[in-house]
Amino acid sequence: MLGGIGYFFGQSKISLPSTSTPNAGDNSVLYWPAELYTAVPSRPFFPRGFLWDEGFHQLLIWRWDVYISLDIIGHWLDLINIDGWIPRELILGAEALSKVPEEFVLQHPTNGNPPTLFLALRDLISKLKKEKFAATEARDISVFLDRAFVRLEAWFKWFNTTQAGKEMGSYYWHGRDTATTRELNPKTLSSGLDDYPRASHPSEDERHVDLRCWMHLAADSMHSIAELLKMDKAIKKEYSSTAKLLSDFELLNKMHLDTANGAYCDYGNHTEKVQLTWKIVETGSNYPRREFVREVLEKPVLQLVPHLGYVSLFPFILRLIPPDSQILESQLDLISNKSILWTDFGLRSLSKTSSMYMKRNTEHDAPYWRGPIWIPLNYLIVSSLHHYSQEPGPYRERAKTVYNELRSNLIRNIVGNYKRTGYLWEQYDQKKGKGKGARLFTGWTATVLLIMAEAYHEV
Numbered sequence: 001m002l003g004g005i006g007y008f009f010g011q012s013k014i015s016l017p018s019t020s021t022p023n024a025g026d027n028s029v030l031y032w033p034a035e036l037y038t039a040v041p042s043r044p045f046f047p048r049g050f051l052w053d054e055g056f057h058q059l060l061i062w063r064w065d066v067y068i069s070l071d072i073i074g075h076w077l078d079l080i081n082i083d084g085w086i087p088r089e090l091i092l093g094a095e096a097l098s099k100v101p102e103e104f105v106l107q108h109p110t111n112g113n114p115p116t117l118f119l120a121l122r123d124l125i126s127k128l129k130k131e132k133f134a135a136t137e138a139r140d141i142s143v144f145l146d147r148a149f150v151r152l153e154a155w156f157k158w159f160n161t162t163q164a165g166k167e168m169g170s171y172y173w174h175g176r177d178t179a180t181t182r183e184l185n186p187k188t189l190s191s192g193l194d195d196y197p198r199a200s201h202p203s204e205d206e207r208h209v210d211l212r213c214w215m216h217l218a219a220d221s222m223h224s225i226a227e228l229l230k231m232d233k234a235i236k237k238e239y240s241s242t243a244k245l246l247s248d249f250e251l252l253n254k255m256h257l258d259t260a261n262g263a264y265c266d267y268g269n270h271t272e273k274v275q276l277t278w279k280i281v282e283t284g285s286n287y288p289r290r291e292f293v294r295e296v297l298e299k300p301v302l303q304l305v306p307h308l309g310y311v312s313l314f315p316f317i318l319r320l321i322p323p324d325s326q327i328l329e330s331q332l333d334l335i336s337n338k339s340i341l342w343t344d345f346g347l348r349s350l351s352k353t354s355s356m357y358m359k360r361n362t363e364h365d366a367p368y369w370r371g372p373i374w375i376p377l378n379y380l381i382v383s384s385l386h387h388y389s390q391e392p393g394p395y396r397e398r399a400k401t402v403y404n405e406l407r408s409n410l411i412r413n414i415v416g417n418y419k420r421t422g423y424l425w426e427q428y429d430q431k432k433g434k435g436k437g438a439r440l441f442t443g444w445t446a447t448v449l450l451i452m453a454e455a456y457h458e459v
Helices: 051-064 066-077 093-097 117-129 135-162 209-228 233-246 249-256 310-317 326-336 375-390 396-421 444-453
Strands: 006-010 013-015 028-030 034-038 267-270 274-281 289-296 301-304 425-428 435-439
Touching (some): 006 093, 051 066, 051 375, 066 117, 066 135, 117 209, 135 209, 209 233, 209 310, 310 326, 310 375, 375 444, 396 435
Antiparallel strands (some): 006 034, 425 435
């Protein structure tokens, strides 16, 4: 991971709102010339900064050298614009551009990305409170947090205003295509989970449970920083109130819990009766074209979206479920059920019971977050299993058993693949455990080291 760190310089291409486009066909503007010192997912395949990957990278890097970590986080925060938005991908310079398909170059200021930098900042704050750093390091981290606070605050407020849902305490990822006829389920690139299935018909009525949980992490972290720096009471109260609202277990369950199986779900305008079919499409020329297009067989209705997978576990991942709640038992059932998420190689991203399991999203898009095993989410789940295995409660021993088995499966498979191929991989096949996607993926797949070391967030 350290070997993949790079220094990039250039200008991002940013989309303009359709109403402000001065000339027909000109829908973009260049961001200011910017520098970025960052780790990358895979230097040969993805030589550029990815905002949500970077939070996972820093979980490892700060343990090696906290100053490298602060420098990288500072570079990302320096890319914030006047509205508080940070681009999802930073494609700066010729090396980065050479590996990006044209359709992904343009960045959209309406769309976010999980604020995972708070995962690393939360760790640093926790260690500071426990006086785990040397005095010089502790002072330097505190100075950094003080300088960074104004940017972190702008970033938080951007999320809290632009991504808020219709109901208080609800949020939804912006950027889904409401008019697509090509996608089986419109992608949610801003969530980082790309083709993970959401409501079949994107709308402002959506509520995304993963984003709600990320917002709790951000609010709680901001409150901790404000307390650490002994900031004004009003600032501390603002973040404390937001964190308290988003940790309200009753409200969370009212908005997102499917009581039938104890899983948390998105909410939105949805029907299961959607399919891709071959159709002859008139093109305006003498030659009609055969295309793979979306067909909706039933009118969608507002409901919980019944796909079980990583998203269903986010309140568990961010430890919002009380250790004595029966819902915790249901979450452990979901994790350990071989028909749902459990495999001998790690947890699959989407349940075998889902109608979207391993389904292509378009003619050319193979399933990505619809079955394969991804290590960063497995790391977060393992971390929470470890947490609940330490908490007094009726499910402590069960959490410990599941933790030990999942941890062992992940390490055995990733190390086995490494020994056979010499690589860490982007993802792993849920049937055979074989490495898939980009190789030399020493970005977030390297969090396996944290699993091996049992290095998790401590409250």
